[in-house]
Amino acid sequence: MSTPAERIAKLEEALGNGVLTIESDGERITYRSTSDLKAAIFYNRGLLSGSDVQRTASTIAVFDPS
Template sequence: MTSEQITAAIGALEVALASGELTIEYSGRRVTYRSTTELVAALDYFRRAQLGVPASGPAPASADRGTYAAFERD
């Protein structure tokens, strides 16, 4: 998918989520989700794709925004 298609999908999913609809249309495609949970999962998928993060699994270090503590034994 192109970045424009991903952006269009995110916009359509956000509108559908806000309005309670389960059917979206973007870039000439029409998709009907079975539940709000499925729609939210699709939104998460496209947001991750937009950031270049793999669709599943842990995010790469470049996408990490957290802070971690390290403990060592002396």
């Protein structure tokens, strides 16, 4: 299995070339969009730095009875 640094390099190379499919260690991954590719880069950078890479989403709904 490749390291986070190796995955980041492959992901950034793909992003720079406008490619959404990456092959590594006999595995092929196709991302749906450049946004998904950027998210994978962000995730792997978090792994590399040892920080918590999980993000939580929240939504607030306000009810106005008037």
